[in-house]
Amino acid sequence: MVKYVGPSLDATFAALADPTRRAIVARLGEAGPSQGVAVGELAEPFEMSAPAISKHLRVLERAGMLTQQRDGRVRRCRLDPTPINEASRWIEHHRAFWNNQLDALADFLEGPNKEDAAHD
Amino acid sequence: MVKYVGPSLDATFAALADPTRRAIVARLGEAGPSQGVAVGELAEPFEMSAPAISKHLRVLERAGMLTQQRDGRVRRCRLDPTPINEASRWIEHHRAFWNNQLDALADFLEGPNKEDAAHD
DNA sequence: TACATACTTAACCATATGGTTAAATATAAG
């Protein structure tokens, strides 16, 4: 199969498909555009080994959602919002689209004897 | 690991992490709230075996995004927008949050000598 | 220099994905 996924929708949605990573993303979001949050700090809430966290961070990194920079022996993580913005665009586009259609159906089902139905 | 994921954010984002499934979702969205689209019709654009499509559909089904109903020997698929609506809510919440913070940072960086900076 | 801190990398295991082909199932049609 060997399908390359760079900073793509594939990688972004896959990265968001795990609760630990979503929590990390949320945490980094709360931290805002600061100097970044240390890996150890990010790891703290989770009952999980350090390597497990490290792997999650690499998944986020490969999705382009996270960058790391060294600060002494500490690595600080920051969010790059671009991939999620793109994912958001995709999802919003389609969500809005078919919800509108569902609304149209609801209107039709609920008011075929009202004036809306007179349109055709 | 054996982690149960029902119609959850996990399953929804995972389902969206594949281009074939996103295309299927898009197709079903375009079809709107109709009687549904036949599996064969959904499969048509893809150079992929029928079982491959069938598996994709089951991933979407387990995520609660798709329902199937038999119509003779044809199975018709319809979208259930609920899971994506929830995913959209999550993503929009966090996206909006940190983009606002980024904007705040931009404002700060760009206007520390303007009146905005006078607030503290 | 020696040791602790903060991580990552390596090696391993189990399960899920994403694909294949081949076989089963269900319905329609001849």
Place this chain on the structure above:
DNA sequence: CTTATATTTAACCATATGGTTAAGTATGTA
């Protein structure tokens, strides 16, 4: 009843995930 159509299930394979423990690596500190 036989055959074609539509789709799933079974069995298999390779790779990715999500976790583990054990071993590196890099930096700060005594």
